[in-house]
Amino acid sequence: MLRSATQTGSVVSVEFSDGSQARFHAIWLRDNALDPETRAPGNGQRLITIGDIPTDISVNAADIVNGDLLVTFQPENKTVTFPSGWLADHTYDRAVEQETGRVAPGITTWERGIAAPSGDWAEVHATPAAKRNWLADVAEYGFAKLTNGPTEPESLLKVAALFGYVRETNYGPYFEVRTEVNPTNLAYTGLGLQAHTDNPYRDPVPTLQILYCLENSAEGGESIVVDGFRAAERLRSDNPEGFALLAGYPARFEYVGSDGVCLRSRRPMIELSPDGEMVGIRFNNRSSAPFVDVPFDQMEAYYAAYRQLGDYIDDPAMGVAFKLEPGESFIVDNTRVLHARLGYSGSGTRWLQGCYADKDGLLSTLAAMDMAKLEAAE
Template identity: 30%
Template sequence: MQSISKLEKNSTYLKVVWSDGEESKFNYLWLRDNCPTAHDKDSRHRMFNILEVSQNINPKKYNVSSDGKLEIEWSEGDHTSYYDPKWLRENCYTIKNKKKYISPYKLWDSSLEKNLETIQIEHDEIINSEAGLIKWLELLHYTGIAIVKNAPVEKNSGLKVLNRISHTRETFFKTPFEVINIPKPNNSAYTAHALRNHMDLPWFENPPGYQFLHCLVNSAKGGDSSAVDAFAVADYLRNNEKDIFDILVNTPLKFRDKDYTQEAIRSVHGTAISLTKDGDYNDIRYSIATLDALDCHPDQMDSVYKAHHRFGNLLHDPKFQINFRLEPGDIFSFNNRRLLHGRTEFDPNSGHRHLQGYYMDRDEIIGRLKYLKQN
C-alpha cells in the first residue's frame, strides 16, 4: 500500500505526493464532502450537507498523522477530518483521469456465427452454480449476447433462471409477453412476418436494458433468428465514416409507440448512437418499424436521412449479422440497447412457433455481476 510522503497546499486543492512518486490533487470541497464522518454508518448515505460550508473552505492545518492518515483541520465548522490513504488512492480522480480508458466490450461480427458455442451456456449450470451465473452475466455484459441451452419448455419457466439475476421489468406487454402469431396484432412481433433487426421499445425514455426470449416451440417453417452487434457497426462508422457517425451521435431521431390498444402516447427523441463519459458506446436506439416522422431542422434533414439510411443498411449487412435457429429450451438473452435482433418470416400453417419474452434493466445485470465478482 502506498503511503503519503509529502503535502502541499494550493489555492483550491491539496497536493499529495505518494511514496511511489505519483501525485494527486484533492479539491478542498471534494475532501470536505468525502470526510469519513459524512456518511451514516448503517445506511451509508451521506448525511453531511456540503451546502452548509462556503466555497472558500480550506485546510487551517494539515499533516500526516502517526498512523499514516491525512489529517485536516478545516477553516470552517470546527471540524477535523481523517482520511485513510488507501481510500484516497483508490478514489484519486487525478490518477483515474490520467489512465487510458479500455472498453470492457468484446465487439463481434458475422464470424461469431461459426463459434456460437462460445456464447452458449447450460441452463442447469446457471441454476446450480455461482460460477455458471457469473459466466452468463459476463457474456451478457461484455459480449452482449448469450444463448441458454436446455431450459424447461413449460410456460413461465424462464422466471426461475432469470430470478438468479434479479427481478424482471414489467411493461404493458406483461411478463412474460407471448411471441406468437395472433389475429389483429398490436405489434409486428405477434405476426408471422419477417422482422428487421431492431431494438424493443425505443420509444421509452429508458428502454429495457436486456431482453430474454425463451423458445418453447419452434416447429414452423421459417422463423430463424438474426442478431447484430450495433456497437461493432457504430465502431466501424467511427473509424471509417466519421461524418455519418457524428450525425448519428448528435442528431436525435424520433420514435413513437404505434400500439392501437394503448390509452397513452409514448414518444421520445433519442440519438441513434449515444456515448458514455469515456466516449465508449452506451446505447443504440434503432427501429425502422417505430421510427416516427422525423422533425429535424430543414437544413439537416437530408444528411440525417442519409446517415439513418447508411446505418440501417450496415445493421443488416451480412458481414456484421449472425443467423441462427432457436430450439425449444433455448433462451436468447441479449443487451437490448446494444444488440439488434430480428427474424425471418415463418409459415404458421406449417407448425407452431411460441416464444415467451422477458425484460430486465441493465442495472440488474451489471450490479449483480459486480456483487458476485467482489466476493
C-alpha cells in the same frame, strides 16, 4: 500505500508507492469523507449536504499514517482518514480520454465469428461462479444465451429473477411471440424482422430483453444478434460527419398499436454521454416516426447516414445467428445489441415468450458478487 503527502490550503498532493501522483481538492475530500458523521456506517449514504460544508473549507494538515492519508479540515478542525487504496480507486487528477463515440471500459464490441456467450441453466442457478460469469458476459458483450432450461411457460421469469425484476409494460409482465390473427405487433407474425432494438418509443427504454423458447419446430425463424455499438463504430470510422448527425439530432419513434396506448419518444439513434462516450443505440424501422428535428439543409445527409448505419446492421458479417431450441433463451442489452429474426413457415410451431428487465439490476448483482469475492479473498 502512500509514500508522501503535501497540502497547500485547498489542495492535497500525494505520491503513491508506485511513484504515481495525484491531487485532491479540499472540497472534494470533505464531501467524500468516510467518517461516520459524514457517511452512514450501515449503507454508506452521505449524511451531509453540500450546504453543510463551509464555503472556506481548507486543509491545514496532511500526513501519512500506516500508508494512508490523514487530513485535517478547517474551519471545522475535523480529521479524517482516507485509505490509500480508496484514493487510488477514486483519482480524478488524470488525463481524460475525450474521443467522441468511444465505448466504456469493460465493453467488447464484436462481429460475426465470435462464439455466442452462453451459460447452462442448472449451473447458473446452482453455482455462483457460473452465474457471475454469465452476468459478466452480458455486461461485456451485450448478450448471452442460457441453455438446457425447462420448457414450462413463464420459465423466462426465472431468468430475470437471477439478477433482478421483470419490467412490466402495456404488453404485461411478459408477452407471447407466435403467429396471431390481426396482430398488434409485427413480432406476432411469421415475417422476418430487421435487426432492431425493442420499444424505442419508450422513455426510458427497457434496458434488457429476454426471449425464451418453448417450442420451435417451424422451418426458419433463426435469431440474429448484431452489436449496435460496433455498427456505430464503423459509421464513425467511415463517415464521421454522418455519425455526428445521427448522434447530434433526435430521431422520433411512436407506437399506437392497441387501444389506450400512444407511446412516443424523441432521442438520437446514437446516444452519447456529455463527454462523448457511446451509451445507447435506438434503431427500429417499424417504429420510426417522421424525423422533424433535423434542419432542412442536413436532412439528406442525415438520411444517408441512417441508410449507411442500416447497411452495416444488415451486413451478414455483423450478425451472430442461432436457432433457439426448446428450453433455450437469450438475453440482450436493449440499449446496445439489436436482434433480428428470419421469416419462418406456417408448418410446425414456434413459441417464444419474451419479457423486459432492467440492466441496473444485472450490473448491481454482478458488482455485489465481485465485491463479495474480493472481501472473501482479503
